[in-house]
Amino acid sequence: MNTELAVRRSAELEALIGQDAAPFRILTGDRPTGPLHLGHYFGTLQNRVRLQDLGAEVFVLIPDYQVLTDRDTAEHLDDYLAIGLDPARTVIFAHSAVPALNQLLLPFLSLVSVAELRRNPTVKDEIAHSRQQAVSGLMLTYPVHQAADILFCKANLVPVGQDQLPHLEITRLVARRFNSRYGAAVFPEPDALLSSAPLLLGTDGTKMSKSRGNAIALAASADETARLIRGAKTDAERYISYDPQRRPEVSNLVLLAALALGRSPYDVAADLGTGGAAALKDTVTMAVNELLAPVRARRAEYARDLGYVRRVLREGNQRAEAIAGATLDEVRTAMGMRY
Ligand code: TRP
Numbered sequence: 011m012n013t014e015l016a017v018r019r020s021a022e023l024e025a026l027i028g029q030d031a032a033p034f035r036i037l038t039g040d041r042p043t044g045p046l047h048l049g050h051y052f053g054t055l056q057n058r059v060r061l062q063d064l065g066a067e068v069f070v071l072i073p074d075y076q077v078l079t080d081r082d083t084a085e086h087l088d089d090y091l092a093i094g095l096d097p098a099r100t101v102i103f104a105h106s107a108v109p110a111l112n113q114l115l116l117p118f119l120s121l122v123s124v125a126e127l128r129r130n131p132t133v134k135d136e137i138a139h140s141r142q143q144a145v146s147g148l149m150l151t152y153p154v155h156q157a158a159d160i161l162f163c164k165a166n167l168v169p170v171g172q173d174q175l176p177h178l179e180i181t182r183l184v185a186r187r188f189n190s191r192y193g194a195a196v197f198p199e200p201d202a203l204l205s206s207a208p209l210l211l212g213t214d215g216t217k218m219s220k221s222r223g224n225a226i227a228l229a230a231s232a233d234e235t236a237r238l239i240r241g242a243k244t245d246a247e248r249y250i251s252y253d254p255q256r257r258p259e260v261s262n263l264v265l266l267a268a269l270a271l272g273r274s275p276y277d278v279a280a281d282l283g284t285g286g287a288a289a290l291k292d293t294v295t296m297a298v299n300e301l302l303a304p305v306r307a308r309r310a311e312y313a314r315d316l317g318y319v320r321r322v323l324r325e326g327n328q329r330a331e332a333i334a335g336a337t338l339d340e341v342r343t344a345m346g347m348r349y
Pocket of ligand 1: 037038039040041071073076156159160168170174177
């Protein structure tokens with residue numbers, strides 16, 4: 011799908027959400043690749059809490075089958091709860107724990123051709139960068155599994171980054187083809203909701219990622235956060251400005267402060283004026299630590315009740331399974347598979 015079109019459609023959807031968020035059933039998920047950091051927070055996580063608080067129905071998926079290695083699926087869950095996702099309103103679940111969801115993969119696979127799967131640019135890119143010797147069947151078909159992730163609950167809105175647009179196209183294709191092949195309006199065609207958040211870089215001015223050691227994890231302590239920001243790269247100019255092209259490192263720190271304070275980066279830079287890098291870093295540290303203070307407090311609360319996080323996931327899995335079971339029933343009926 012054309013990115014420009016998706017951007018325009020996302021703006022329309024935001025306007026509708028602003029009027030009334032209740033008709034939206036939203037499904038999102040993050041591939042578990044290590045602890046979540048501020049890049050995730052400003053890129054997507056904050057948006058989920060916003061949508062939840064506006065009254066949309068939110069489903070948060072832990073796509074553990076998409077990861078080939080074993081990981082602790084609870085690792086993201088701590089962060090989700092700490093940032094303010096409320097399990098009383100938002101369903102948090104792992105797709106491996108929802109059998110009826112996974113069973114949708116079989117009919118869905120019959121609706122797409124191998125050529126369509128091979129054409130997916132995101133999958134092609136992942137294959138090109140993969141360190142694996144051979145391309146697994148799952149690599150080619152996980153976008154169809156993603157369609158099951160989205161359609162099991164008939165989500166109509168999926169907040170994603172640009173790289174996920176081809177996957178969402180497959181989801182829409184599966185929904186459309188299922189409905190027309192079986193003559194039943196079982197699935198909606200969900201829309202992508204592209205994030206308008208500016209890209210936050212790491213403390214060295216390159217892409218924020220755990221493996222580069224330039225990420226501020228949501229679980230970082232106040233001292234650790236201060237230390238990371240103190241060590242951030244800047245430049246020799248005393249005057250602070252927001253100019254991402256010419257001064258990527260300084261501008262990234264200005265952006266971080268601005269995002270944490272909910273202000274414009276130009277205003278933050280103007281306030282700092284000739285204060286230099288030290289004042290900039292003090293401002294960033296204070297802003298981030300203030301933002302993360304309630305997140306840390308909630309996390310400390312869960313740490314005192316070790317069963318809580320597990321219980322949330324178990325209940326989320328059960329709620330997802332009940333919904334998936336009902337959808338699978340409709341699918342079997344439409345397909346004439348009632349025995
Ligand atoms: N493919 C997504 C990623 O790599 C993760 C994902 C799996 C997902 N299923 C999803 C995202 C359903 C949105 C909806 O980040």
